[in-house]
Amino acid sequence: xxxxxxxxxxxxxxxxxxxxxxxxxxxxxxxxxxxxxxxxxxxxxxxxxxxxxxxxxxxxxxxxxxxxxxxxxxxxxxxxxxxx
Amino acid sequence: xxxxxxxxxxxxxxxxxxxxxxxxxxxxxxxxxxxxxxxxxxxxxxxxxxxxxxxxxxxxxxxxxxxxxxxxxxxxxxxxxxxxxxxxxxxxxxxxxxxxxxxxxxxxxxxxxxxxxxxxxxxxxxxxxxxxxxxxxxxxxxxxxxxxxxxxxxxxxxxxxxxxxxxxxxxxxxxxxxxxxxxxxxxxxxxxxxxxxxxxxxxxxxxxxxxxxxxxxxxxxxxxxxxxxxxxxxxxxxxxxxxxxxxxxxxxxxxxxxxxxxxxxxxxxxxxxxxxxxxxxxxxxxxxxxxxxxxxxxxxxxxxxxxxxxxxxxxxxxxxxxxxxxxxxxxxxxxxxxxxxxxxxxxxxxxxxxxxxxxxxxxxxxxxxxxxxxxxxxxxxxx
Amino acid sequence: xxxxxxxxxxxxxxxxxxxxxxxxxxxxxxxxxxxxxxxxxxxxxxxxxxxxxxxxxxxxxxxxxxxxxxxxxxxxxxxxxxxxxxxxxxxxxxxxxxxxxxxxxxxxxxxxxxxxxxxxxxxxxxxxxxxxxxxxxxxxxxxxxxxxxxxxxxxxxxxxxxxxxxxxxxxxxxxxxxxxxxxxxxxxxxxxxxxxxxxxxxxxxxxxxxxxxxxxxxxxxxxxxxxxxxxxxxxxxxxxxxxxxxxxxxxxxxxxxxxxxxxxxxxxxxxxxxxxxxxxxxxxxxxxxxxxxxxxxxxxxxxxxxxxxxxxxxxxxxxxxxxxxxxxxxxxxxxxxxxxxxxxxxxxxxxxxxxxxxxxxxxxxxxxxxxxxxxxxxxxxxxxxxxxxxxxxxxxxxxxxxxxxxxxxxxxxxxxxxxxxxxxxxxxxxxxxx
Numbered sequence: 001x002x003x004x005x006x007x008x009x010x011x012x013x014x015x016x017x018x019x020x021x022x023x024x025x026x027x028x029x030x031x032x033x034x035x036x037x038x039x040x041x042x043x044x045x046x047x048x049x050x051x052x053x054x055x056x057x058x059x060x061x062x063x064x065x066x067x068x069x070x071x072x073x074x075x076x077x078x079x080x081x082x083x084x
Numbered sequence: 085x086x087x088x089x090x091x092x093x094x095x096x097x098x099x100x101x102x103x104x105x106x107x108x109x110x111x112x113x114x115x116x117x118x119x120x121x122x123x124x125x126x127x128x129x130x131x132x133x134x135x136x137x138x139x140x141x142x143x144x145x146x147x148x149x150x151x152x153x154x155x156x157x158x159x160x161x162x163x164x165x166x167x168x169x170x171x172x173x174x175x176x177x178x179x180x181x182x183x184x185x186x187x188x189x190x191x192x193x194x195x196x197x198x199x200x201x202x203x204x205x206x207x208x209x210x211x212x213x214x215x216x217x218x219x220x221x222x223x224x225x226x227x228x229x230x231x232x233x234x235x236x237x238x239x240x241x242x243x244x245x246x247x248x249x250x251x252x253x254x255x256x257x258x259x260x261x262x263x264x265x266x267x268x269x270x271x272x273x274x275x276x277x278x279x280x281x282x283x284x285x286x287x288x289x290x291x292x293x294x295x296x297x298x299x300x301x302x303x304x305x306x307x308x309x310x311x312x313x314x315x316x317x318x319x320x321x322x323x324x325x326x327x328x329x330x331x332x333x334x335x336x337x338x339x340x341x342x343x344x345x346x347x348x349x350x351x352x353x354x355x356x357x358x359x360x361x362x363x364x365x366x367x368x369x370x371x372x373x374x375x376x377x378x379x380x381x382x383x384x385x386x387x388x389x390x391x392x393x394x395x396x397x398x399x400x401x402x403x404x405x406x407x408x409x410x411x412x413x414x415x416x417x418x419x420x421x422x423x424x425x426x427x428x429x430x431x432x433x434x435x436x437x438x439x440x441x442x443x444x445x446x447x448x449x450x451x452x453x454x455x456x457x458x459x460x461x462x463x464x465x466x467x
Numbered sequence: 468x469x470x471x472x473x474x475x476x477x478x479x480x481x482x483x484x485x486x487x488x489x490x491x492x493x494x495x496x497x498x499x500x501x502x503x504x505x506x507x508x509x510x511x512x513x514x515x516x517x518x519x520x521x522x523x524x525x526x527x528x529x530x531x532x533x534x535x536x537x538x539x540x541x542x543x544x545x546x547x548x549x550x551x552x553x554x555x556x557x558x559x560x561x562x563x564x565x566x567x568x569x570x571x572x573x574x575x576x577x578x579x580x581x582x583x584x585x586x587x588x589x590x591x592x593x594x595x596x597x598x599x600x601x602x603x604x605x606x607x608x609x610x611x612x613x614x615x616x617x618x619x620x621x622x623x624x625x626x627x628x629x630x631x632x633x634x635x636x637x638x639x640x641x642x643x644x645x646x647x648x649x650x651x652x653x654x655x656x657x658x659x660x661x662x663x664x665x666x667x668x669x670x671x672x673x674x675x676x677x678x679x680x681x682x683x684x685x686x687x688x689x690x691x692x693x694x695x696x697x698x699x700x701x702x703x704x705x706x707x708x709x710x711x712x713x714x715x716x717x718x719x720x721x722x723x724x725x726x727x728x729x730x731x732x733x734x735x736x737x738x739x740x741x742x743x744x745x746x747x748x749x750x751x752x753x754x755x756x757x758x759x760x761x762x763x764x765x766x767x768x769x770x771x772x773x774x775x776x777x778x779x780x781x782x783x784x785x786x787x788x789x790x791x792x793x794x795x796x797x798x799x800x801x802x803x804x805x806x807x808x809x810x811x812x813x814x815x816x817x818x819x820x821x822x823x824x825x826x827x828x829x830x831x832x833x834x835x836x837x838x839x840x841x842x843x844x845x846x847x848x849x850x851x852x853x854x855x856x857x858x859x860x861x862x863x864x865x866x867x868x869x870x871x872x873x874x875x876x877x878x879x880x881x882x883x884x885x886x887x888x889x890x891x892x893x894x895x896x897x898x899x900x901x
Contacts, residue, residue: 024607031608036592036692041307041342042826045692047592049823049856051599052509053502053547054580054722056824056851056878065563067306067383067851067878071602072545074504121840128843164844233843254836306851306878347881360873362552362884369885380882381563385851387873387884 011079026070026081027051027058035083037070060084089115091277091435092265094257094289097127098232099413099420100281101239102428107279108246110432115273117265119256122240123233126283126420129300129390131338131348132235133315134228134422135172138191142399142446147419148197149442150426154228157425164234166341172227173202173210173314175335175375176219181319185222192224199224213311213376229315229338232421239424257282260289263409277435278410284391286401286414293401294452295415298394299355301365302348306383309343318375321349331355333368335375345382347372349418353394360387392417395452402427402447403434411435412449472498472541474777475557475570477548477725480508481763482755483576484531485770486777490574491538493778499540500559500568502547506535508578509598510763512605531767543568549875549883551729555750558883565883572750572777575726575738576770579756581716582859584807585821585829586814587687589715593694597627597716604634611635614710616697618642618685620805621718622762628677631714639708642683642699644717645805650681653804656797684811688713718805720859721757727872736868743784744773752777761798768794812864821864822857824850829864832857838867851878 007022013033020029027048030037036045037058048058051071061082062068070081090112093100100116101123107114118124136148154167161167176182185201192199202210202221210223244250255267260280265273280290284297318335336349350368355361365387373380395401395415400423404411411434413427430447433440445451476487479501487499499506507513511528546559546566556569581596588594595603597619604610613636617624620643628638643650680701687698696709723731726738732747733739737759744752754769768791775784815821817830827847835841838848838861847861848854848869853876858869875884 021607025603028603028607031603040590040823040826044590044826045592046590046823048595048599048603049583050580050596051602052580054852054855055583059851065381066308071606072503121835121837121843123843124839164846237844303881303884304849305881362550362874366885369881373881373885380880380885382881383851383878384875384881384884385878386849386853387875 009075009077009079011075011077011081013081014083020075022075024075026060026062026068026073026075026079029075029081030058030060030070030083037083039084087115087274089113089251089273089275091279092117092260092273092275093279093281094260094265095125095281095283096122096236096240096252097125097281097283097420098123098130098236098239098424099283099416099427100279101236101243102424103279103281103413103431104243104250105239105246106428106432108243108250110436111246113247113249114243115251115253115275116240116243117253117255117257117267117273119254122252123236125285126390126392127232127236129302129388130232130418130421131302131315131336131346132166132230132232132421133172133338134230135315135419136192136197136224136227137419138188139398143419144191144195145442146399146423146426146447148195150423151226151228153425153429154422155226158228161230161235162238164231165238166231166234167228168230168339168341169226169228170339171223171225171314173207173316174222174224175207175214175316175318176221177318177320178219182219184319185220188222197224198226211313211316213378214316215375215377218375223314227315229340230421231340235421257289261407261410276409279413279431280410281413283414283416283420284393286393286412290405290410290412293412293414293449294396295393295401296353296395297356297391298417299350299352299361299389299391300348300418301350301361301368301387301389302346303365303369303384303387304340305345305347306385307343308345308382311343311378311382312337312339312345314339316375331364333364333371335371337372337376337379344385345379347379351392358389358391360389393420397452400427400447401449401452402431403444403449405449469567469569470498470541470543471569472496473571474498474574474774475500475568475572476574476576476774477501477557478508478576478578478755479503479506479542479544480576480578480755480766481511481531482578482766482770482773483508483574484535485767486574486576486752486754486774487540488531488534488538489771489774490778491540492534493775493780495778497538497540498543498568498570500543500546500548502545504544506532506542506544509602512602527763527767547877547879548725549877549879551874560877560879560883563880563882565879565886572752573729574744574752574754574770574773574777575729575731575746575757576753576755576766576773577722577725577757579719579721579760580855580859582718582720582863583715583856584717584811584814584860584863585819586685587816587819588689588694588697590820590823591688591690591694592692593690593711594688594713594715597621597623597714599716600712600714601627601630604631612637613712614639615712615714616640616642616699616708616710617714618683618697618699619714619716619718620644620807621716622801622805623716623719625679627714632677638677639710640678640680640699640701642680642685642701644684644808644811645681646808647681649804649806653800656800684814685713685715686814717807717811717863719756719760721760723757724853724855724872724876726751726753726757728874728876736862742788743776743781744769745776750777759795759798759802761794761801765791765794765798807863815864821860822847822850824852824857827857832861833865838869841867853877
């Protein structure tokens with residue numbers, strides 16, 4: 001990745017504000033925040049496995065919509081991300 | 085130990101599995117023949133709704149008897165059967181349907197089934213995601229929901245407890261008559277009691293029986309705990325179930341214990357193809373969204389279809405045929421899950437000459453032959 | 468919303484880009500559909516924030532991106548194709564909205580996904596695919612000074628190691644499950660492919676201080692809520708290494724769900740095609756990994772042939788046949804070199820989860836005699852991944868194949884399934900409007 005500042009985007013992850021490079025995915029934002037994307041049906045913490053939209057491990061709530069895949073979704077200004 | 089078998093059950097769906105359990109409880113050593121996987125036919129395409137129906141006295145008798153058997157069994161069911169006594173709400177959209185609610189209430193009350201009328205307000209409180217306003221509904225609290233393939237698996241597993249030598253024979257039965265079941269791999273199984281529990285394809289094994297395929301579809305969503313509490317069925321469902329020709333859909337949704345929503349229901353005659361029928365699924369989901377607007381934004385994970393076994397009078401075929409070795413346990417249309425236990429009990433009662441809790445007569449296969457004989461006679465006399 | 472095109476290309480990886488560009492440069496009205504926010508697929512995945520100069524993939528990628536930019540192509544990014552609703556119409560969804568995409572000819576370039584095999588601890592955050600980790604880094608994941616172990620199988624392992632090191636990660640080691648005996652002939656055969664030699668040398672130079680172990684694989688990943696260390700079998704001995712990421716993938720599986728849904732004939736999990744890259748369905752072409760895992764060069768060639776053939780420029784397409792033959796040979800050697808060894812079947816324990824969507828342990832699944840039985844009784848494969856992870860693993864572990872593909876081939880909003888033209892519903896009864 002080229003060095004230097006790009007456009008930056010301001011979002012919140014689990015209520016905490018986060019400023020991140022434009023072009024970053026929501027999955028990356030979650031990783032940077034230190035959270036896991038989701039809890040599995042038996043309560044295990046999970047993060048992205050395939051990072052290409054087929055494993056569904058990266059699901060989180062984005063702007064109130066649950067079960068949203070985050071690895072192909074670019075962060076947008078004032079996006080609200082909640083992990084389970 | 086393989087043969088000799090006291091009975092052979094063909095079909096390891098929920099009806100076959102229930103029959104297997106009743107036979108083995110009665111001390112029989114049996115074989116069960118299955119061509120694909122346990123619970124993989126209509127059992128896998130059923131909603132798993134255990135419901136008391138009021139279409140006719142005979143249907144009421146069978147469904148309520150069977151529901152009480154499920155109630156008795158419920159404590160023993162393992163978690164993967166996902167049995168939950170969530171109750172049914174029959175949803176009334178208008179005054180005409182509210183009148184139907186009253187009729188149902190009267191029917192149930194007289195017969196000791198607990199039901200409660202919900203007005204518009206209490207319906208909305210019971211199910212906040214239903215559109216408002218609706219006229220109201222009828223809540224039947226003893227109805228339950230469950231996951232049928234694992235229920236079939238459980239019943240078969242219990243059968244193995246009673247008959248440790250139970251043979252689950254994988255293969256397609258080509259013939260079942262005169263004491264022999266012949267499989268596609270050439271294997272021949274012998275018994276004095278053969279039970280055809282093959283659902284929608286029962287006529288392939290027993291030609292001439294009045295069972296027709298009636299296709300249905302289901303859609304399941306991702307997990308949305310709390311979205312839905314009861315099985316919701318529109319009262320118009322009954323008209324859909326009664327139609328003998330048209331394709332139809334009705335609002336019918338179920339909360340699974342996983343928090344997923346199971347969405348039905350559709351009915352088609354003369355659809356032989358087991359693939360998903362997009363138009364009818366679209367119509368079914370459209371109808372569901374009409375009753376619950378927020379369903380349309382839920383994530384749908386899978387769509388699948390199956391064939392119910394439909395009979396001309398909406399009652400199953402349970403009991404003997406002209407072939408003294410062959411018995412039927414099929415034709416359950418949309419009530420196979422509910423009535424599986426009672427079907428098996430009635431059949432084995434008959435085999436052993438035991439008294440039954442309810443009469444077997446309305447479900448005897450010969451009733452349809454008699455009716456057609458009567459029809460011929462009447463036609464002849466008119467001529 | 469409806470779109471209508473002469474040629475629709477599904478998948479904007481190298482094969483799809485090559486197909487779309489080839490067709491568009493010959494005046495066809497072309498759409499390029501992909502569920503990612505921008506073109507490139509996996510191997511050429513970018514951070515959209517980067518400048519137009521993409522140096523990370525070399526001149527081939529830059530050249531094709533240039534041609535893509537200059538070609539008259541309608542790019543439909545962020546659209547996920549989920550069903551076919553008419554012989555020449557697909558439906559796709561984007562952010563809850565549904566659209567029909569109509570075509571005269573279709574080119575399927577749906578690429579491949581990584582094969583994940585279960586082992587104890589494989590579900591921990593931090594255990595991630597090989598291409599996946601690179602994709603995350605390209606889309607903003609900070610990786611400088613992160614300790615990474617790379618394991619699994621395939622040439623991707625080296626490529627990723629090189630890329631990660633360039634980004635400042637500490638790649639501790641690379642564990643390839645194939646044996647030296649299998650790999651050596653493959654390495655020798657690269658002599659016939661000068662481009663690949665250069666590629667290989669580039670990787671070797673970049674990763675020269677990083678040990679590359681053959682006949683090695685992961686045994687166990689451990690950590691509380693997150694990966695903390697991995698135990699590897701290296702040359703028969705177990706070694707435990709603390710790390711931040713375990714990038715682990717066992718080669719690739721073709722994405723054949725859409726071809727299967729359309730009714731294309733498959734063999735051994737790959738789409739059968741004729742010399743024009745046409746499938747068993749008329750006017751439906753397929754290019755790249757779905758016809759057989761083979762890498763970048765063949766994807767580009769097949770994409771061009773498909774695009775040219777669909778645009779009825781058969782002579783130009785034919786001129787690429789020789790190259791295609793050559794790279795198909797490479798593909799065969801690739802498959803042989805990186806074939807998965809049987810020891811990998813012993814990695815999962817009874818309690819190791821096989822289905823990650825429904826948390827179904829391997830022990831519960833393998834008691835069954837078929838995928839269908841296992842699915843019905845344990846619910847494995849019934850989650851949103853629709854068996855793409857667990858099913859591919861079960862194929863290797865247990866020899867089962869999933870028997871059919873049903874729509875939707877990805878989870879979609881209920882509204883997208885409900886959204887068909889109302890005139891088609893005219894023959895379906897419902898009792899009343901409410």
